[in-house]
Amino acid sequence: MKRTFLFAIFLFSFVVSARAETVAAIVREWGLVGTWQLDCDAAPGKARAAQLRYEVKSDGRVFHYRDFGKDTDSENVKAARITPEGWIELKIYFPRLEKKNRDRTFAIKRIDHRSIQAVYNYDTSGEYTIKNGKSVTSGNDALVQYRCN
Numbered sequence: 001m002k003r004t005f006l007f008a009i010f011l012f013s014f015v016v017s018a019r020a021e022t023v024a025a026i027v028r029e030w031g032l033v034g035t036w037q038l039d040c041d042a043a044p045g046k047a048r049a050a051q052l053r054y055e056v057k058s059d060g061r062v063f064h065y066r067d068f069g070k071d072t073d074s075e076n077v078k079a080a081r082i083t084p085e086g087w088i089e090l091k092i093y094f095p096r097l098e099k100k101n102r103d104r105t106f107a108i109k110r111i112d113h114r115s116i117q118a119v120y121n122y123d124t125s126g127e128y129t130i131k132n133g134k135s136v137t138s139g140n141d142a143l144v145q146y147r148c149n
Contacts, residue, residue: 022060023060023061023062023077023078023079023080024056024060024061024062026080026081026082026088027054027056027062027077027080027088028056029082030080030082030088030110031110031113032054032088032108032116033054033055033056034053034054034147034148034149035051035052035053035147035148035149036051036052036053036054036116036145036146036147036148037050037051037052037145037146037148038050038143038144038145038146039146040146040147040148043069044067044068044069044072050066050067050068051065051066051067051148052064052065052066052067052145053065053067054077061076061077062076062077062080063075063076063077064076064077064090064092073094075092075093075094075095076092076093077090077091077092078091078092078093079091083107085109086109086110087107087108087109087110087119088107088108089105089106089107090105090106090107090108091103091104091105092104092106102123102124103123103124104121104122104123105120105121105122105123106118106119106120106121106122106130107119107120107121109133111144113147114146114147115144115145115146115147116144116145116147117133117141117142117143117144117145118130118133118142118143119132119133119142120132120133130142
């Protein structure tokens with residue numbers, strides 16, 4: 001009985017410590033926190049200037065901010081993990097998107113310490129906008145984003 005109780009406490013502490021590997025800890029560890037753009041000198045809203053920002057709030061929640069100039073939003077990052085390839089995978093719910101596109105899963109790979117590139121981006125129906133590092137519609141490589149801060 002005592003052994004079972006100790007095992008239960010050990011298991012609970014393991015689960016709690018596994019949960020301690022929070023979204024915030026993962027995005028910090030991977031180096032995603034900050035502002036990313038295609039062109040750091042361009043003001044948001046201009047041709048290649050969509051600005052993406054990942055921020056850890058004081059309560060530990062992580063927010064993904066998107067600034068397209070006239071259109072901006074911010075959403076809570078629901079989940080994050082480091083993939084076996086070393087990419088970061090995020091799950092974000094975008095309530096303003098079309099219903100089937102609201103839950104997005106995407107992975108980003110690090111090119112170097114100042115640049116990243118999307119590897120995939122898909123919705124809950126499995127429809128991809130980026131697959132294998134390429135835009136599904138154009139076939140072009142996903143654009144490289146640069147750390148701006």
